[in-house]
Amino acid sequence: MRTPRSARTARPARSVQVLAGVLLAASLALAGCSGANDSGDTKSAGGRSAPQAGAAEANAQDAKSAPRAPRLTPSAxxxxxxxxxxxxxxxxxxxxxxxTAESAGGYVGKESTSRDTEGHEQTxxxxxxxxxxxxxxxxxxxxxxxxxxxxxKAEDVTDRVVDVDSRIxxxxxxxxxxxxxxxxxxKLSDVVTLEGELSSREADLEALLAQQASLKDRTSLATITLALSETPVKKAAEDDTPGFVDAVSGGWHVFVTMLRWIALALGAVLPFAALAALLTLLWLRVVRPRLPRHAQPAPATPAAAPLPQSRPAPDASGTPDQH
Known part of the structure; x- marks a missing residue:
């Protein structure tokens, strides 16, 4: 049986359509690969793809809008x-x-040395x-x-340091x-007023700066006071019962102390006694001889007694004469 001519003509047409479809698919595949390569090149060139870049930008915006963590101040x-x-x-x-202090980066601030009654050195x-x-x-x-x-002792002054820094x-x-x-x-009046205000505020600023420097010095350098002694600071009492020697020593100590107090008392009174003696000597030798002397009244003589009256001589009869 023979195939009609129209059917034979249709077959080559279908083959052409199939071939064209295959070529179209191949070209689309090549275009897709090229687009993928281009996108990969773009990612490698820019470091990230467009979605990733958008996400990074969003994260950056969120980081900007998010509140920053407060910076912690080191303890002072x-x-x-x-x-x-x-x-x-x-x-x-x-x-x-x-x-030891100098090797650690410090220095000696103050030093004093003395000796006790027994001659031992103390620093x-x-x-x-x-x-x-x-x-x-x-x-x-x-x-x-x-x-x-x-x-x-350890004193935390962090709050004071922060406060002083803020005020400065x-x-x-x-x-x-x-x-x-x-x-x-x-205006001259405005200038004068502002100068007075400026002086006041600069004085306050200098006071705050002095406080800041003092706090910095005291917090950066620790202070150690060292007392060195050759004699024991505390002695354990072996026997508290006093003996004869202790009694003699105590009595002698009391006697010496009493003489010392007497000498001190005499020393305190001596200037006044010398002054009193000097004033007495001046009175007796200088002032008193120059004082005017008052005449002493003569002693009163006793009044003369009345003379006795003569009696009339008696006459021959023995009768006194009345004439």
């Missing part, structure tokens, strides 16, 4: 300590303490050392001899504003 602590150490050789121990020294070396220096110092007493910042801004107003002032 003032450290002080006091040590009492008994050593065999005070000068040698003192030199070791100086070397008191103030050391300033960095706070990060505080514990190390303290351990070295208390290990230089027999530790008798130790006290340590505000005060500086205030001073700057006053200076700007002075530059713009045209």
């Amino acid at each position: 602590i003032i450290r002080t300590a006091s040590l009492t150490v008994e050593v065999k050789d005070v000068p040698k121990a003192l030199e070791t303490a100086r070397t 008191r020294v103030v050391l300033r050392v960095p706070t990060e070396k505080y514990d190390e220096v303290l351990a070295d110092l208390q290990g230089s001899g027999k530790l008798v007493e130790r006290t340590a 910042k505000s005060q500086r801004a205030s001073v700057a504003r006053i200076r700007e107003l002075m530059d713009k002032a045209t």
